[in-house]
Amino acid sequence: MTMDIARARAETPGVDHVAHFNNAGSSLMPGCVLDAQVDHLTLEASIGGYEAADREAERIDNVYTSIARLIGAHRDEIAVVENATVGWDMAFYALPFAEGDRILTAEAEYAANFVAYLQVAKRTGVRVEIIPSAPTGETSPEALENMIDERVKLISVTHVPTNGGLVNPVEEIGRIARRNGITYIIDACQSVGQMPMDMERIQCDVLSATGRKYLRGPRGVGFVYVRKALLKTLEPPFIDLRSSTWVAPERYELSPDGRRFENWENNYAAKLGLGAAVDYALSWDLAEIEARVTRLAETLRRELAAISGATVWDTGQKKCGIVTFTVEGTDPREAKNRLGGQNINVSVSNPSSTLLDATARRLPPVIRASVHYFNSEEELDRLLAAVSTLAG
Ligand SMILES: Cc1ncc(COP(=O)(O)O)c(C=O)c1O
CATH class of the missing domain: 3.90.1150.10 (Aspartate Aminotransferase, domain 1)
Structure with missing residues (x-):
């Protein structure tokens, strides 16, 4: 067709x-994404922001189900945040690193991710190493295979770099990461919305994306997927009363699902717009x-x-x-x-x-x-x- x-x-x-x-x-x-936002803003202006969120609670909740469908994940593995970078950072900065650990990344890595590697390297003494590219330009799975040892704690690559048409072989990289039990992050900011994505096939542990690019959603909203088995072990770099509950004077409990990477106040019109954009993409x-x-x-x-x-x-x-x-x-x-x-x-x-x-x-x-x-x-x-x- x-x-x-x-x-x-x-x-x-x-x-x-x-x-x-x-x-x-x-x-x-698309018009439906614009309508979803304008309708919600109109409702907020008519009955109040908290009241509008209460009235639309089910639709807001369905955004997680839609994103999960789009990428072949479970809704509990999704956090909706301000943008791709915040989602990526919440997962990356939650990973435990020690001196001598190795982070392997791609040559065409995005600046925001790379400066985060450098900061963590400065703080912990991890080594940041570049996986060589094949002569055709993409990250070489063969070169990656040759770099693996027990000190590699993270493989982190950008799927589609910001500066060109290159598509990195994320499935081949996923097979290597899974076989060696290494945590695997994908920055899918430029790929979600322009190609099918399936977390089981790709076998990554973390994947970040944004609303406004190929998904055709609003600005100022994005999401991160964190595989359930990893999610349960991660303490986010900062928390609030959405990501956690203050259960006793000296104790808090983290949300058991993707909410642990979110914060309380957010732009519900944008979130509904993101949901509409995902549903629209899925209609194709x-x-x-x-x-x-x-x-x-x-x-x-x-x-x-x-x-x-x-x-x-x-x-x-x-x-x-x-x-x-x-x-x-x-x-x-x-x-x-x-x-x-x-x-x-x-x-x-x-x-x-x-x-x-x-x-x-x-x-x-x-x-x-x-x-x-x-x-x-x-x-x-x-x-x-x-x-x-x-x-x-
Ligand atoms: C490859 C890549 N990663 C991450 C980002 C950052 O996305 P955001 O601005 O939603 O945080 C961009 C934005 O251009 C990008 O091209």
């Missing part, structure tokens, strides 16, 4: 205004979303490469919807502004967001055009025509 793109576009109000190729930044929300076929996104991105890379002065920078045996390129003689920020002037949205990816990969590949700041399934072939043509006028 092919996707009904006319329907997808009719359900996306933003396509009337912009050709949006910043889905890796923050995608265009994630494998078809991936196939269309991959096809559009491949076309874009091929056509960009044919433009005189344009260079495409993406690596990876398997690639996704993020396309990065430069145009000779044109500053990427200036290019972004000029395209924006024609209602074409792209973004700029700076080397500091993936410093090791950018240094190894001598990457300059690059233009990032990230496609989603609702982008049309006509929009692709508009982008390509506009890019061909940028050179020189």
